[in-house]
Amino acid sequence: MKILICDDEENIRNVMKRFLSLDGIDSDTAENGLSAERLLRENAYDAVLVDLRMPGVDGLSLIRWMKSEGFRMPVVMISAHGEISDAVTALKEGAADYIVKPFDPEEVVIKIRSLVEAMNMRSVVEGDRRESGFIGESAEILHIKGIIQKIAPSGATALITGESGTGKEVVARAIHAQSSVADGPFMAINIGGVPENLLESELFGYEKGAFTGADKRKTGLFELASGGTLFLDEIGDMPLSLQVKILRVLQDRKITRLGGTMQMPINARIVAATNKDLEDLVRNGEFREDLFYRLNVVRIHIPPLRERRSDIPFLAAYIVSKYNRQMGMRITGFTPEALEALKNHPFYGNVRELENVIERAMIFADGPVIDLTDLDLRSSMLKKDEERKDEGGAVSSDALSLRDVERAAIVNALHRWEGNRTKAAEELGISRRTLISKIAEYSIDL
Numbered sequence: 001m002k003i004l005i006c007d008d009e010e011n012i013r014n015v016m017k018r019f020l021s022l023d024g025i026d027s028d029t030a031e032n033g034l035s036a037e038r039l040l041r042e043n044a045y046d047a048v049l050v051d052l053r054m055p056g057v058d059g060l061s062l063i064r065w066m067k068s069e070g071f072r073m074p075v076v077m078i079s080a081h082g083e084i085s086d087a088v089t090a091l092k093e094g095a096a097d098y099i100v101k102p103f104d105p106e107e108v109v110i111k112i113r114s115l116v117e118a119m120n121m122r123s124v125v126e127g128d129r130r131e132s133g134f135i136g137e138s139a140e141i142l143h144i145k146g147i148i149q150k151i152a153p154s155g156a157t158a159l160i161t162g163e164s165g166t167g168k169e170v171v172a173r174a175i176h177a178q179s180s181v182a183d184g185p186f187m188a189i190n191i192g193g194v195p196e197n198l199l200e201s202e203l204f205g206y207e208k209g210a211f212t213g214a215d216k217r218k219t220g221l222f223e224l225a226s227g228g229t230l231f232l233d234e235i236g237d238m239p240l241s242l243q244v245k246i247l248r249v250l251q252d253r254k255i256t257r258l259g260g261t262m263q264m265p266i267n268a269r270i271v272a273a274t275n276k277d278l279e280d281l282v283r284n285g286e287f288r289e290d291l292f293y294r295l296n297v298v299r300i301h302i303p304p305l306r307e308r309r310s311d312i313p314f315l316a317a318y319i320v321s322k323y324n325r326q327m328g329m330r331i332t333g334f335t336p337e338a339l340e341a342l343k344n345h346p347f348y349g350n351v352r353e354l355e356n357v358i359e360r361a362m363i364f365a366d367g368p369v370i371d372l373t374d375l376d377l378r379s380s381m382l383k384k385d386e387e388r389k390d391e392g393g394a395v396s397s398d399a400l401s402l403r404d405v406e407r408a409a410i411v412n413a414l415h416r417w418e419g420n421r422t423k424a425a426e427e428l429g430i431s432r433r434t435l436i437s438k439i440a441e442y443s444i445d446l
Contacts, residue, residue, distance in 0.1 A: 033057025162302030164429030165352030184228025192431030210259025
């Protein structure tokens with residue numbers, strides 16, 4: 001990683017260069033905008049740190065020049081307290097984020113690394129999208145693609161619904177990639193995967209000394225996502241106590257770090273997702289009605305894979321291509337029998353289950369083509385009772401109890417994710433807190 005530091009104050013240049021080097025990051029320095037333009041032409045950088053106020057070509061002019069020249073690396077603007085409105089202008093012009101003097105150099109290093117990693121991840125995702133788009137050619141998926149094309153440039157808040165594993169984050173990333181903030185960061189958080197007592201600080205950040213153990217300032221995801229998109233996954237798991245604060249952010253477009261007093265503008269598009277029925281949660285008093293309407297500006301529902309079986313061959317081909325690259329394999333496709341079996345399988349785990357099945361089949365395949373014997377398509381343990389009834393209409397005598405089914409599903413998910421509770425909870429479509437409670441209830445010890 002290599003960073004360009006542009007500031008007319010020599011002390012700031014030297015301090016930032018030293019802190020970046022301590023983190024193993026190389027950097028060049030420029031004392032004005034013109035010098036920065038020359039260095040940008042001569043070298044490849046992963047990010048630029050630039051002061052707002054400089055003699056001659058100032059930071060805002062440099063950002064505009066970079067945009068006109070086609071530079072796409074993230075730019076972090078340095079501003080003073082009285083220059084917040086100018087910093088907001090810089091965000092609109094293309095800056096990824098801004099920091100306010102005096103600042104903690106270590107925090108800046110963390111922010112820069114996060115922005116560069118987000119940019120690199122987006123490059124990978126955009127490469128996959130160029131090859132695959134949002135995978136599928138069914139009427140349902142074509143409808144979703146049409147919605148994405150219409151809403152992406154608008155900046156409207158979107159709510160994505162669908163079962164676990166249907167690809168809600170894929171849709172969120174597609175919205176981001178086709179939006180006017182595509183060059184900005186895409187930050188994601190699984191609400192149910194973060195303990196309740198840490199969720200607020202993850203979203204809003206905190207000031208040094210805000211609470212015991214807060215030995216330095218932390219930047220929250222709302223700030224890190226400025227100039228880009230913040231994806232709030234499993235929004236239905238958000239505690240009521242935090243929902244009112246999220247509502248205020250959506251209304252005012254400002255945040256205050258925990259322990260802080262200064263309101264800071266945020267410039268992030270909000271996309272939320274859930275596998276729960278939010279209307280039902282509203283009726284039961286578990287989700288705020290006013291927040292629901294703020295999020296539900298545009299609704300995108302992703303149907304389960306079993307309702308769009310015609311997409312399975314397209315998804316299967318993409319997954320094979322993906323793992324061929326990742327694992328250095330040369331699988332060319334499926335036998336007709338294997339593909340037919342995939343199309344007929346219910347896939348209660350949706351695309352995530354399909355991907356797991358194909359990855360395993362590729363590992364065990366003896367030749368370049370996946371055969372029926374390579375597939376592990378054991379019946380889903382999450383089938384509804386009526387789908388396991390015998391011809392007489394009664395539930396089969398060897399049917400498992402609901403507790404047995406639930407326990408087995410949890411154990412299998414934990415094994416699949418090597419004990420990673422967050423990933424297992426995502427697969428099961430429950431919050432991490434619920435999973436931990438179930439593990440204790442069933443005395444599961446892996």
